[in-house]
Amino acid sequence: MIELSVAINDKYYANSPAMVLKQLEFNVAPGEFVAIIGPSGCGKTTLLNMISGLEACQNQQIFCNGKAVNGANEHHVSYIFQQPRLMPWLTVRENLQLVLHSPQAGQIDRLLQQVGLAGTGDYYPHQLSGGMQRRVSIARAFAINPELLLLDEPFNSLDLPTATRLRLLLIELCQQRNTTVIFVTHDLREAIYLADRIIFISNSPSTIIHQAVVDLPRPRDESGAQELEWQANLMAKYPNLLAGSVG
Amino acid sequence: MSKSFFRPKEQLNQQALAPEQSLKKQPQATFSYIGSSAVLVRTLVMLVLILVWQTTAWFVASPDLPSFILVVESLSYHLSEGEMVANLSITLGRVLISFIISMVLGVMIGIIMGTHQWVNKLTDSLLIIALNIPALVTILLCYIWFGLVEAAAITAVVINKIPTVVVMIREGARVVDKDLLAVAKIYKLSASKTFFKVFLPQLYPFIMASGRAGLSLIWKIVLVVELLGRSDGVGFALNTLFQFFDIAGILAYTLAFIVIIFLVEALMFRPLDRIIARGSGND
Secondary structure, eight states, X not given: OOOEEEEEEEXXXXXXXXEEEEEEEEEEOTTOEEXXXXXXXXXXXXXXXXXXXXXXXXXXXXXXXXXXXXXXXXXXXXXXXXXXOOOTTSOHHHHHHHHOSSOOTTHHHHHHHHTTOTTOTTSOGGGSOHHHHHXXXXXXXXXXXXXXXXXXXXXXXXXXXXXXXXHHHHHHHHHHHTOEEEEEESOHHHHHHHOSEEEEEOSSSEEEXXXXXXXXXXXXXXXXXXXXXXXXXXXXXXXXXXXXXXX | OOGGGSOGGGTOOGGGGOTTTTTTHHHHHHHXXXXXXXXXXXXXXXXXXXXXXXXXXXXXXXXTSOOHHHHHHHHHHHHHTSSHHHHHHHHHHHHHHHHHHHHHHHHHHHHHHHHOHHHHHHHHHHHHHHHHSOHHHHHHHHHHHHOSSXXXXXXXXXXXXXXXXXXXXXXXXXXXXXXXXXXXHHTTOOHHHIIIIIIHHHHHHHHHHHHHHXXXXXXXXXXXXXXXXXXXXXXXXXXXXXXXXXXXXXHHHHHHHHHHHHHHIIIIIHHHHHHHTTTTTOO
């Protein structure tokens, strides 16, 4: 179980004078599912990179269970990137073996079965469709039993049924293991469906403009009546929220 | 449950997922078809070349251009009577040792230069000098400084070869996919796993290219090195044949060389090509 506390001030792009994150401060409770929504180019990926330890800046206080993250996160963190990022020269099985330090017998087959890819272990990534590759990257993320899971628009550019199925899978796997999740998206409906809390951020240099706890009972419905009503209420109150302002 | 998520054109479903059955068979069949016709074309080209040589030699009818048959006779003579086998194996040994040393050192230096900006800045001009110093100069200097010994010969070849390997590997190391390295960092792969499973595979095409180019360059330089300062090997033998004006003998050695080159290509580089191409979609 991971408790996260994030405070970032004045993060600039690497090799560029442009500021991307101005001031972001929020906490994430153990086992909480937080969605982050912001217009494109507002630094959502940069934020995930900083939490994971891929990037750092001068004015940051990011703590993972009380331990500072500064260029390296010592906990079991999984990161599902926008692209699957599988090693093309390794088979599906070898890709999963890569991240496991001592794979137990049958563990990889079980993982593949869970993401609906039983029997594809000996294929190379290029022999799989985009949706299948993405499922392999999800299997890889869950292979290490993450305490913290970071997702960067993982279901973008997938067809609707595949995305639906993968969202269900994500909910299922997270509930099984009580993972703390930070989920970046620009799709409000997806966020309402998945998250316990939604954080809205502005255009870069970005700040937090609004936080909303999604107080809907689970299991939810992707386009159920109460979910749509919740969304309509929020939009009525803050019509420009998705464009990055509360004005 | 997942049937609808497979690409229809790949015709995948839960029953047909055994790897040997559906996807792989067809590309392999086309590959072997192309392979056999390529061998045929290559043989035909060789035959035409030999024919042209033979007829030209007949028309010219000069001792300066021995016919193919004469050269083959000379080849069989040198193989059975002369020291051709010994000379070839000595030269091959030198080629192999200097190839391995220059590839290992070249790849290491290339990776360091490609991944560390400050090392690159520091050594870039040195690399340009090393690339452009004439092979003959390094050979002569090595013999003068280290004496007419085996180590000097190998060193001279290695010094000539390393810069070209470095240049190619450096370019490869520069374009390594940072996204995949980020994956390695997130999942806390060990340094050796990151290097051998994530970093190095991206350099394989560059290593192959420099290996192929390297072998051809090393052949040529080894012969010059032998001609200038060794008393055995193909270079030395060619020098002796030159002094007797034995043109058929010189061509016989060349022919033996060509055969060896084709063998190396077929037995070493092709299988390596296939291993490296795995997962790329062209295998």
